[in-house]
Amino acid sequence: MSDERVSNVPEKPKAEAPVRPAHRKEPEAPTAPVALDERGTALSELLPKAFSRFEVEYGAAMDEVVAKVKPADVAEVCRTAKEDGRLSFDYLRSISVVDYVERLEVNYHLFSMDKRHKMVIKASVPHDSPSVPTVSGVWRGADWYEREGHDLFGVVFEGHPDMRPLLLYEGFEGHPGRKSFPFHEYDEW
Amino acid sequence: MMLNMGPQHPSTHGVFRLVLWLEGERIVRAEPHIGYLHRGSEKLCEREDYTQIITLFDRLDYVANLNCELAFCMAAEKLMALEVPERAWYIRTILCELNRIASHMLFYGVYGLDVGAMTPVLYGFRERERVILLFEAVTGARMMHNYIRVGGVKEDLPDDFGKRMTVLIDELKRGIDECDALLTNSELFLERTKGVGTIDGPTAVDYGVTGPMLRAAGVKEDVRISEPYGIYDRFDFGIPVGTHGDCWDRYYVRVEEMRQSLSIIEQAMSQMEAGPITAKVRRIARPPRGEAYLRTESPRGDFGVFLVSDGGDKPYRVKVRAPSFANLQSITHLLRDAYIADAVVILGSTDIILGEVDR
Numbered sequence: 284m285s286d287e288r289v290s291n292v293p294e295k296p297k298a299e300a301p302v303r304p305a306h307r308k309e310p311e312a313p314t315a316p317v318a319l320d321e322r323g324t325a326l327s328e329l330l331p332k333a334f335s336r337f338e339v340e341y342g343a344a345m346d347e348v349v350a351k352v353k354p355a356d357v358a359e360v361c362r363t364a365k366e367d368g369r370l371s372f373d374y375l376r377s378i379s380v381v382d383y384v385e386r387l388e389v390n391y392h393l394f395s396m397d398k399r400h401k402m403v404i405k406a407s408v409p410h411d412s413p414s415v416p417t418v419s420g421v422w423r424g425a426d427w428y429e430r431e432g433h434d435l436f437g438v439v440f441e442g443h444p445d446m447r448p449l450l451l452y453e454g455f456e457g458h459p460g461r462k463s464f465p466f467h468e469y470d471e472w
Numbered sequence: 473m474m475l476n477m478g479p480q481h482p483s484t485h486g487v488f489r490l491v492l493w494l495e496g497e498r499i500v501r502a503e504p505h506i507g508y509l510h511r512g513s514e515k516l517c518e519r520e521d522y523t524q525i526i527t528l529f530d531r532l533d534y535v536a537n538l539n540c541e542l543a544f545c546m547a548a549e550k551l552m553a554l555e556v557p558e559r560a561w562y563i564r565t566i567l568c569e570l571n572r573i574a575s576h577m578l579f580y581g582v583y584g585l586d587v588g589a590m591t592p593v594l595y596g597f598r599e600r601e602r603v604i605l606l607f608e609a610v611t612g613a614r615m616m617h618n619y620i621r622v623g624g625v626k627e628d629l630p631d632d633f634g635k636r637m638t639v640l641i642d643e644l645k646r647g648i649d650e651c652d653a654l655l656t657n658s659e660l661f662l663e664r665t666k667g668v669g670t671i672d673g674p675t676a677v678d679y680g681v682t683g684p685m686l687r688a689a690g691v692k693e694d695v696r697i698s699e700p701y702g703i704y705d706r707f708d709f710g711i712p713v714g715t716h717g718d719c720w721d722r723y724y725v726r727v728e729e730m731r732q733s734l735s736i737i738e739q740a741m742s743q744m745e746a747g748p749i750t751a752k753v754r755r756i757a758r759p760p761r762g763e764a765y766l767r768t769e770s771p772r773g774d775f776g777v778f779l780v781s782d783g784g785d786k787p788y789r790v791k792v793r794a795p796s797f798a799n800l801q802s803i804t805h806l807l808r809d810a811y812i813a814d815a816v817v818i819l820g821s822t823d824i825i826l827g828e829v830d831r
Contacts, residue, residue: 313761315551315761315764374680377791381788390778392793396691399698422680424680427801435514449506464515
């Protein structure tokens, strides 16, 4: 048995860590069907009128109405969504960032306690300079979701009063939510 | 004066740090620090397949494990448009409502401790133990069950389940009444909690507060009724709602909720019939490409799962909308202008679980 720790043989240069593909490529898969309920259909007809000031691309994902907006418009669109009496989206369900191959997508899931309808506002930002205006002035609950998005994905929410790390510790380097951030590697068996 | 509380403090219910700025005995500013329990669960989900992820969800809200499992499985089922068999839904509903009782019983016990009453914790844990023993008989584990599957549940109920449930329901009924009588109208308890840490409905919604905390503030919002999922539309049950949004309301809404849960369980037990317990699914689930956001009512509030699939056997992204995370944000509002002696009472009334706050 050889004990490398006590041998005088100079250390071998460490093998380079295997490079994992950052994004999995899957075979063509079917797409989940769109099925809006009555409120969703009514909302998708109402939205173009309410958001007429903005450049918006409408769509749907399963049972949610989707509005894709320009990153710079996010705060204004959200303010309209909350304050317009026809929409009154008073409850921010969550803000989630998704790392796609060529962009980061910020999702704002909204719900109206009064009108009982729901929608998603989406904004796509590039990996190298991801920034959207903050909505913490629109819903107070957005505060921590934005800090989390900044922590894990490096999205800068401009105008946010306190962008210190929330889930990670001070001085942590990198954005662990991103696909390019490696997992702790181990040999698969 | 600045006062640091935690991260190692018995009343923070986990690893949670609170920094308080005081003026005399009044709190002028409170700053919560979280993240001590951050395990990167969402990221870990991206490299496990759909069956393996269930174990990760067990460890989010670790006193209401089944409710977390259910949320994830339902999100996957929503993407796959799976029809879950009736019996599986009844099993899920009964176990999740029992889990809600167990979770609220833990709250009841430790909230007693938070306000300085030693006895309630003994009663609360006694009742919780009954439920956990039943879980052990059904799922094989006391806490980390790994029982609910995409498309159904792992295995059928044991043969003596009906008999055990009859006994358990009676015991819990008596137990809840006993607990209620022990603490709710105690003079000292009322003094400590009435009018303390109030929040009004619109502010609570603005903070994203959900669950018993929101209902205590007078907003009638329960996902089980407002957007019924599974078989909840078949049961007749009420939503307890508070009026003042103070600590006592938050406490009592939970006590009443346990009674409502018991009523759901009784109805479900009488309606349940034999049948298959899983839908026909491939062993390795591959949901179609797309994204689904799913809301469920966990004991702490609106537990949401945002699931993005690229058509593979592993999810592309899982985002957990944890109710405690949003509820805890409102602590800055609740603690402003409160007395330092009430800080623990207010924090206890939010009933946070750091496992799902930090994820």
